[in-house]
Amino acid sequence: MENAQQFNDDLCQFLTVATTPFHAVAEMARRLQAAGYSPLAEDADWSLKAGGRYYVIRNGSSIIAFGIGTDAGPVEGVRMVGAHTDSPCLMVKPAPERQSHGYFQLGVEVYGGALLNPWFDRDLSLAGRVSFQCAGGALRTALIDFRRAIATVPSLAIHLDREANKSRSVNPQKDIPPLLCQLGEGEKADFRDILRAQLLEEHPDCAVDKVLDYELCFYDTQAAAVIGLQGDFLASARLDNLLSCYTGLQALLQWDGKATVLLVCNDHEEVGSLSAAGAQGPMLGSVLKRIAGDLAGYSALTERSMMISADNAHGIHPNYADRHDENHGPLLNAGPVIKINSNQRYASNSETTGMYRMLAAAEGVPVQSFVVRTDMACGSTIGPITAGEVGVRTLDIGVPTFGMHSIRELAGTQDAYNLSRVLRRYYNFAGPLAAS
Missing domain, CATH: 3.40.630.10 (Zn peptidases)
Known part of the structure; x- marks a missing residue:
């Protein structure tokens, strides 16, 4: 360079x-x-x-x-x-599906020493490695990356927590599961079915039969950028x-x-x-x-x-x-x-x-x-x-x-x-x- x-x-x-x-x-x-x-x-x-x-x-x-x-x-x-x-990031758990009040969320585990507060109210996507069985029975792995904002972790409004700016802490088990979508009455989401569809979209020749397991993490979709009044900083x-x-x-x-x-x-x-x-x-x-x-x-x-x-x-x-x-x-x-x-x-x-x-x-x-x-x-x-x-x-x-x-x-x-x-x-x- x-x-x-x-x-x-x-x-x-x-x-x-x-x-x-x-x-x-x-x-x-x-x-x-x-x-x-x-x-x-x-x-x-x-x-x-x-x-x-x-x-x-x-x-x-x-x-x-x-x-x-x-x-x-x-x-x-x-x-x-x-x-x-x-x-440090949020990684999806093996049995992650959570449904509450018609909302579909994924349970996550904190990887490394992450600062958790900045994860709220960001446009999140999901990427990583997936293991799957092909139609012929072979075991394969492939990388996936949704590349678009598919989730977010909404903050609790200050009106419902007046002490938020003084003493709010983050419980990693219950406060940070990302929100993906709303579901209709009686509708259920299967995360492995979602991954299978994404695999077929990114790797149409894989002949995916069944998703077996995965190592997936959420990430912020905001791109890396040079910022600052005089372009002094790199943010990413x-x-x-x-x-x-x-x-x-x-x-x-x-x-x-x-x-x-x-x-x-x-x-x-x-x-x-x-x-x-x-x-x-x-x-x-x-x-x-x-x-x-x-x-x-x-x-x-x-x-x-x-x-x-x-x-x-x-x-x-x-x-x-x-x-x-x-x-x-x-x-x-x-x-x-x-x-x-x-x-x-x-x-x-x-x-x-x-x-x-x-x-x-x-x-x-x-x-x-x-x-x-x-x-x-x-x-x-x-x-x-x-x-x-x-x-x-x-x-x-x-x-x-x-x-x-x-x-x-x-x-x-x-x-x-x-x-x-x-x-x-x-x-x-x-x-x-x-x-x-």
Whole structure:
């Protein structure tokens, strides 16, 4: 991307398409294939070649893309970037149908640490993966996305709750089931029949006989957009952390082919990362072992490699400035943020932060730091998990953001572009990744 405007325009398109982790991975795979990356299957033999570009998908929701360097092979160090594909949301329960006073609603479960109040009075759609049986008896899966507003969670009017602006809380069991439609007297809705109709509409060749199960989440239909009087801000759902997935992908697509590079985007970070496709699972380690070729090569690879864990940071909110340490309040559009925590909730150390500062200075990109207030708890990322699972030196960094875990988050229009520039330089950096 030649400038921030082009970068943000394409980022908005990506965010609009990537409504679930499954759709995000499918879109990333499409872009990788268009750039010459070849898909690999985990249950097949791999024949990796210098200069080769590859990607592998697990569970349809996690993806690893990598390139084998022509000048520096994997055992000489892999330049890795990590992010995650999932975001807090409302996921549909297995037996979701609810009918009350002629209204049809769906029971939902809260995925991750979602801010629930912003989900009220939004135009919601539904997307995800569906498992079904074909007419011939075969089991298949397919992605669906209604793409239009099919539901909403109406607020209770202030006239019926006069203390709403003082003390209203949200009960996730009874207050947030989305409303889909009205039903006639005696009429009943079958959610699986609705899904079957949607599958036939989106995949007419599937010969769907019976919907068996699904992983579906609601999302806000309002598209990602550049906003603000001077166009300073990017507003969208799922900035945490599809913004980092996109940023890492754009940097990878500008790889010069010389050093060995890798991008991993894991699912399930928002719920702890412990899954077959999560950062605390075996996926990355398994891929790195196959890239290295043998145990000795793997040991050399991990010792000489580095991971940059990219996940959004908390920008200092002008209305809540006291929630930050006075010397560590990152500003939007003032540069990506190095995240530091002495209790290892972030994995940055002086060596990895030094490397990033050197790369950023060479690119002319400003750098900020975030440390949580000493009297507050600290969040975490895939950084410490990856460092612990793989044993690779790691840096935690992110774009400063407002409204993290809301249905609509806010970032600056310069920061992701600048982070992508530094990650591109990192991927193309010819020297050793460890201090001498």
